[in-house]
Amino acid sequence: MIGSYIEFTLDNWQDLLQLLIEHIELVVQTLIIALPLGISLGIFIAYYQPASLSVLWGAGVAMTIPSLALFGLLVPFLGIGNPPVIVALVLYAQLPIIRNTYIGLTGVEKDMIEAGEGVGMTRWQRLRQIQIPVALPVITAGVRNATVILIGVATVGAYVGAGGLGDYIFTGIYQANTEMIVVATVVVSLLALVFDYGLKIIEQFLQLQNGEDVALTRGTKAITKVIT
């Protein structure tokens, strides 16, 4: 049985690669919009606390809308293909990014902020030089979280013509082709794991940069060795 999966993979590797690239493109395009939006909203609610509850609530609600329904709702306005999928994915990515930005910024020790104020930093300088650097590992953890969600949800985008590895899954269901479904699913999972691990390493580097005590993963250790 495993043999048939390997055979399928070897026979179709060019198509698989094509779909994998489409999938990554979809996720990256989403992140390009979702990151600045989520981080700005997180900064906004960190400064304007009264808005924090409603913004976080809104982002939470967006996540509960079934993806297929959301794609369907957006198609009449944005047509088929990438646009409705990217808009939907941006919405899904908001909660982890906004939440972690907010927690990261508001979790900075009060003494450091007070000291920053005392040495004559403006509000903007305190944000740039103290709060954001300290919060960056936490924000990265949110981005990691969002990326893993996006890679999974993006498969459904194939239903409205966005391409990606979801294409193989839907076609596989339609043709009752188990190999097609399983191989595409495994590739999606591997992709999520790779992004998760890669972003974890970036997160740890940011923590090291901040002088935090961290239990390094093997990947981070290996890269640290190569660099130094």
Next chain:
Amino acid sequence: MIKFDNVTKIYADSTVAIRDISFEVAEGTTTVLVGPSGCGKTTTMKLVNRLEDPTEGAVYYDGTNTQEIGVTELRRDIGYVIQEIGLFNHMTVGENVATVPKLKGWDDGQIDDRVDKLLELMALSPEEYRDQYPRELSGGQRQRVGVARALAADPDVLLMDEPFGALDPITRADLQDEFLEIQAEINTTILFVTHSIDEALKMGDKIVIFDVGELVQYDTPRNILENPNSEFVRDFVGEDITLKKLSLINVDEIMRPTNVIEDTTDQDSKTAVTNGGEVMHHLAPGDSLKSALSTFVESDIQSLPVVEDEETIGVIDRDEIYEIYNGG
């Protein structure tokens, strides 16, 4: 250098922090604000760098009303050390110290030199500590970095809010001594907040004693000990006033230099020296009369030599200390 002119501060919740406070801090001196907690001493200090603004009255910095100076410029010209230290944990020691010079836009080479110089001043070797993170340091070392950061841009005024409050007694005493030496060297105007009268007596040229929201007495440490102006001050200063007074005077202030009295006291100075020529009991010129008294009691000798660099430079008699002890 700093002048408080009938300053009243009332917070938004109508708590009166301080009422009608007036005093002046002369350039190059250390003024200590002391009082029980909640007496308004920290608020008073924060009025200087405009972390608080006065409700009534005015605070003058170098002759200018602080309300007419931009907040950020004012704060960058004034060094600030808080009790919690507030080091930037995500920056190295060097980056912490470089904060204000960077904000002021100094060039990199100049900043690096300055950082090394300050770390050396605070007895932290730059090679060892520059690239460490605050988390890796002990409490005393962190506080040194805090002081170095406050002094980095060569401020005209230094504000210190209970800077040694969180340290153990030994580290605190060491840092106090070291800081007195540094102060003698840099000669900055300092406003220092503490709740400990002993620290105030030790560090201050002038002391401002606060009761809740009010300035009770503003005077030199010695005058406060000799002429407390109220029951509150007398209670606050505590029991052993004479010993505290002795701790304010150094041996070299009352010793008789050796070259003047060589012949007459030869006998006395010898009493303190053992047959091996080794000096058993002796004093250093920087010792306080309090520790001199303790040495007199220990050694049971009438006169003790004052030794500096293994050379006897003066002599001090027990009776001279007793005279001061008895109100001289």
